Amino acid sequence: DTAVSQTPKYLVTQMGNDKSIKCEQNLGHDTMYWYKQDSKKFLKIMFSYNNKELIINETVPNRFSPKSPDKAHLNLHINSLELGDSAVYFCASSHPSGRAPETQYFGPGTRLLVL
Amino acid sequence: LAKTTQPISMDSYEGQEVNITCSHNNIATNDYITWYQQFPSQGPRFIIQGYKTKVTNEVASLFIPADRKSSTLSLPRVSLSDTAVYYCLVGDPPPGGGADGLTFGKGTHLIIQP
Numbered sequence: 001d002t003a004v005s006q007t008p009k010y011l012v013t014q015m016g017n018d019k020s021i022k023c024e025q026n027l028g029h030d031t032m033y034w035y036k037q038d039s040k041k042f043l044k045i046m047f048s049y050n051n052k053e054l055i056i057n058e059t060v061p062n063r064f065s066p067k068s069p070d071k072a073h074l075n076l077h078i079n080s081l082e083l084g085d086s087a088v089y090f091c092a093s094s095h096p097s098g099r100a101p102e103t104q105y106f107g108p109g110t111r112l113l114v115l
Numbered sequence: 116l117a118k119t120t121q122p123i124s125m126d127s128y129e130g131q132e133v134n135i136t137c138s139h140n141n142i143a144t145n146d147y148i149t150w151y152q153q154f155p156s157q158g159p160r161f162i163i164q165g166y167k168t169k170v171t172n173e174v175a176s177l178f179i180p181a182d183r184k185s186s187t188l189s190l191p192r193v194s195l196s197d198t199a200v201y202y203c204l205v206g207d208p209p210p211g212g213g214a215d216g217l218t219f220g221k222g223t224h225l226i227i228q229p
Contacts, residue, residue, distance in 0.1 A: 004158075033217070041200065043159070043219040056217070090158045101147045101207050106158025 003027050004107035006091050012113045013081060021076045021110045023091030032074035034066060035090040049074055086114045119203045124224040133190045135223050137203030140184045148179060148186045149204045198227045
């Protein structure tokens with residue numbers, strides 16, 4: 001069973017289009033995240049939600065809008081796609097483990113290519 | 116902001132022990148140190164986490180000196196399948212902390228040769 005799943009796995013689209021990436025976790029976790037990994041392999045946090053509430057928004061253009069319909073889902077909608085949005089987008093989830101920081105579980109990634 | 120510094124790349128051979136060091140001079144009192152591993156075309160995977168001294172699990176060991184300004188990930192008897200990028204994170208991720216604990220940095224590209 002897949003713990004954190006993302007759809008689609010690959011996404012090729014034209015500049016200016018609007019697209020969505022879906023993420024689901026079946027781990028019962030409270031916190032979910034979106035990361036962007038660019039061509040240089042830098043992995044950067046974009047958003048974090050805890051119990052459907054946005055708790056981190058890291059200077060991401062407002063063309064990116066996360067939506068969490070419930071604790072198990074965190075979708076990423078991107079408006080007016082630009083060439084620079086081409087990257088791999090990873091979804092992750094985590095759960096409180098007591099004193100230590102939460103371990104994150106990552107999805108397989110969605111490879112977005114904007115032409 | 117507890118920034119981390121790691122070597123960009125390392126090479127080793129099968130069967131060897133590999134030690135990857137991460138510097139984090141500005142680590143805060145509440146910060147933990149976490150290491151993740153990422154294979155090509157996959158998401159990062161948790162390896163180990165610690166606060167001080169030594170932590171060991173079935174995959175690796177983590178050595179943290181008393182001043183906590185650095186940490187060393189030790190992989191015993193590596194194999195070809197250990198070729199990956201290894202990330203050191205320092206901080207306290209949400210909801211207890213902020214984005215600091217989610218800063219992956221550049222990572223160390225470990226290449227294991229036969």
